[in-house]
Amino acid sequence: MTNRERVQAILHYQPTDHVPCVHFGYWQETRHKWLEEGYLTPEEATSDTKTALKQGFDFEWTSNYSLGAGLNPGFETRVVAEFPDGSRHVRNGQGVTLLERPGATSIPAEIAHLLTDRASWEEHYLPRVQYKESRVPVKGLLEHKARFEAGQLSPDHPYGFYIGGLYGTIRDIAGVVGLSYIQADDEDLYEEIIRTFGELHVKCTEEACKYIVPGMFDFGHFWEDICFRSGPLVIPSVFDELVGPYYKRITDSLRGVGIDICSLDCDGCIDALIPTWVSNGVNTMFPIEVGVWDASIAPWRKKYGKELRGVGGMNKKVFAEDFAAIDRELERLQTLVALGGYIPCPDHRIAPDAKWENVLYYTKRFKELF
Numbered sequence: 001m002t003n004r005e006r007v008q009a010i011l012h013y014q015p016t017d018h019v020p021c022v023h024f025g026y027w028q029e030t031r032h033k034w035l036e037e038g039y040l041t042p043e044e045a046t047s048d049t050k051t052a053l054k055q056g057f058d059f060e061w062t063s064n065y066s067l068g069a070g071l072n073p074g075f076e077t078r079v080v081a082e083f084p085d086g087s088r089h090v091r092n093g094q095g096v097t098l099l100e101r102p103g104a105t106s107i108p109a110e111i112a113h114l115l116t117d118r119a120s121w122e123e124h125y126l127p128r129v130q131y132k133e134s135r136v137p138v139k140g141l142l143e144h145k146a147r148f149e150a151g152q153l154s155p156d157h158p159y160g161f162y163i164g165g166l167y168g169t170i171r172d173i174a175g176v177v178g179l180s181y182i183q184a185d186d187e188d189l190y191e192e193i194i195r196t197f198g199e200l201h202v203k204c205t206e207e208a209c210k211y212i213v214p215g216m217f218d219f220g221h222f223w224e225d226i227c228f229r230s231g232p233l234v235i236p237s238v239f240d241e242l243v244g245p246y247y248k249r250i251t252d253s254l255r256g257v258g259i260d261i262c263s264l265d266c267d268g269c270i271d272a273l274i275p276t277w278v279s280n281g282v283n284t285m286f287p288i289e290v291g292v293w294d295a296s297i298a299p300w301r302k303k304y305g306k307e308l309r310g311v312g313g314m315n316k317k318v319f320a321e322d323f324a325a326i327d328r329e330l331e332r333l334q335t336l337v338a339l340g341g342y343i344p345c346p347d348h349r350i351a352p353d354a355k356w357e358n359v360l361y362y363t364k365r366f367k368e369l370f
Contacts, residue, residue: 002155003058007218011261011284011309013340019370020058021363022311022345024287026051029105029352039356055356056363061263061286061311061345063162063221065144067204068135069197070094070169071128075114094173095124115174117182118189125173129196131203141211148216158218161259163205163250166198166243167234168224168266176233183238191242198246205250214258220251222282227268229292240276251281263311267348269293271300278304287312289347297342298335309341316346319354319362326362330369337370344370 001009001017009016025048035045044050052060074093081089086102095114114124147153165172170193171179183190226233251262263284264277270285277285288295288310297310314333318325333344344366350359 004153004155004158004218007158007343008261010343011219011341013306018367019337019343021056021366021370022343023048023052023057023060023350024312024345024347025060025062025349027105027349027351030350030354033352034356037356055359056367059157061158061160061343063160065137065140065217066162067164067201067208068137069164069201069204071125071173072130072132072135073128075124096173096175110175113173113175113178115182116178118186121189121193125193126196129200131200133207135200135204136207136211138211141208145211145213145216148213159216160219160221160263161208161212161217161254162221162223164201165223165225166201166246167194167239168226170194170197171226171233194242198243202246202249202253205253209253209257212257212259216257217259219261219263219284220254220259222247222262222264224264224266225268227266227270227273229269231269232272233268234273236272236276239273244276244280247277247280247282255281261309263309269295271295274300274304274308278308283307284309284311286310287345287347290315290317291347295347296336297339301339301341306341311343312345312347313342314344314346316348316350316354319346319350319358321358323358323361326358326365330362330365334369 003020006016006018006020010019031040031045031051034040034051035042040051040054044054048060071094075091075095077093078091079088080091080097088100089097089111090100091097096110097112098108099111100108114120153159174182182193232239254262261284262282263286264282265286266273267287267289269291274285285297285300285308288297290296290313295313297308297313300308300310313336315329318329336342337344
């Protein structure tokens, strides 16, 4: 079997010869550390793919083509202010001003947001969220289709088609606090913003599907990142009412061209939003961050049945510990793999505290066990 065939078999509860060893990339600082320790060449250290192959992973769960359903055009990135300590305020392509500090590697703090009310929405954002043909990667889709029909697609990894974030993109633009104020102060505007982005994603998907035939792609993929350690950053009932129907329209379009696996990347404790996703055609959760809340596919499978699949859920923190910790984690994963419809994967990008020898041990033992 090929890796494409294995993924389809596992996520459709069919027999497979073995489970592929999947990853979700690395922090840049992780690769740099391993370069300094002598494990990677300078060329290898610039690439997640080359690093992962050297460590024994089979492929990354990632998308190969994507819609352009964000701001178009984006804002010009510019420095708003500079400070004596070397830090500066920079407005990014979404109109958000961020604090950048020299040497900092964490997510930068948000200082200000251009989207605050109806006036700023209509002046700066509404014109940037209109459909245009250039949002659909027609050339790339046609080239991909030609390779598929000629039998030239690589069998080594599945092919994903990226839709985007229906609510996460809005959260990024307005900020959690700012979006909460908009919802409280101007409910009509809040709903209009969601509706505008939702319709744009639907239109882009419908147009893209005109160039897709069954077999070209193995899964569709969404991104949200709208949860934290204690739950959602959006009211679940509101999310279900306002955003849920757009997921349904999009997943229906994808199923119409043979894409029946629809995965979604959302960090944090996602339990309260899973009902909306599952009931609207999103059937594969990723990366299933274990976190302090001990996320696992097991209770979800018990609640939602086989309609819910998963990719992820491997507690990457054991990479900073020892072989015994990795063995315990692999033993836990064995019980989850036995449920079917599940592919283990480190639950986020591999962090700088990971030890090279631990990751090698993980991939070696994984292939022996699965």
